Every structure is written in C-alpha cells, then in structure tokens.
Amino acid sequence: MSPAEFTEMALSFDGTLGQPHFDRTAFKVITKRIFATLQQEQELANIKLPIADQLVFCSLHKSIFPVPNKWGDQGWTSFEIRKVERHIILDALSVAYGDVIKRKIK
Numbered sequence: 001m002s003p004a005e006f007t008e009m010a011l012s013f014d015g016t017l018g019q020p021h022f023d024r025t026a027f028k029v030i031t032k033r034i035f036a037t038l039q040q041e042q043e044l045a046n047i048k049l050p051i052a053d054q055l056v057f058c059s060l061h062k063s064i065f066p067v068p069n070k071w072g073d074q075g076w077t078s079f080e081i082r083k084v085e086r087h088i089i090l091d092a093l094s095v096a097y098g099d100v101i102k103r104k105i106k
Contacts, residue, residue: 001081001089003040009090010036013097033103035096038081045079046071047092050099057092064088 001009010027011018018025021037024046028034036047046067049057054077057064063083066072079089 001084001086003038003043003081005086006038006045006081006089009086010038010093013093016097029097029100033100035100036093043080043082045081045089046076047079047089047096048099049075049077049092049096051075053092053095057088060088061085064092 007018007025007027010016013027013029015030015032016027017030018027020026021034024037024039026034027036027038034048036045038045054066054075057077058066061084063080065078067076067078077092079092081089
C-alpha cells in the first residue's frame with residue numbers, strides 16, 4: 001500500500017480529517033481524538049489500538065509492532081504499510097476509529 005492509498009483509506013471513515021502533526025499527517029475524527037498517523041517518507045503508519053487488539057495485530061506480521069516507547073504502551077502500533085496486506089491495515093483502522101467513537105459516546 002502506498003502513502004496515498006493509506007491516506008484515502010483513513011479519510012474514508014465518517015467525519016475524519018487529515019492534518020499536519022509534527023513530521024507526519026494525523027487522522028482524527030472531527031472534534032475528537034487522533035486514531036492514526038502517517039509518516040510518508042518512511043511509509044510508516046501508527047495506529048492507536050486497544051492493547052488486546054495491539055497484541056493480535058502484532059502477532060499477524062513482523063512489519064507490525066508496538067511503538068517502542070510510552071506511546072506503544074498506550075496502544076500505538078506501527079505498520080510498515082508497503083509490507084502489510086491492505087485488508088489488515090483496513091481492519092486496524094476500523095478498530096482504531098471505532099475505539100475513538102466509542103470513547104467519546106461514553
């Protein structure tokens with residue numbers, strides 16, 4: 001998957017916008033939280049997953065791994081987008097988006 005395809009996929013979720021965030025693009029639900037970021041040059045996406053889901057996704061592919069710092073402990077998970085199948089990235093984005101929506105409804 002290319003950075004452009006990832007961007008299109010992330011923006012396909014209802015009420016999502018992309019905006020600059022340091023050296024990357026952040027994807028967030030409008031007026032809510034960021035659920036994914038993309039560092040285009042490195043072709044690396046970080047997706048915010050619940051911890052249990054992070055463990056499952058990391059077991060699927062060696063190109064999916066927790067962010068190696070405190071952010072990873074909170075569920076932020078790195079995806080090397082050129083190496084991971086499209087359907088897996090879509091599933092991860094769906095989980096992350098759903099978690100943001102669920103948290104804001106409570």
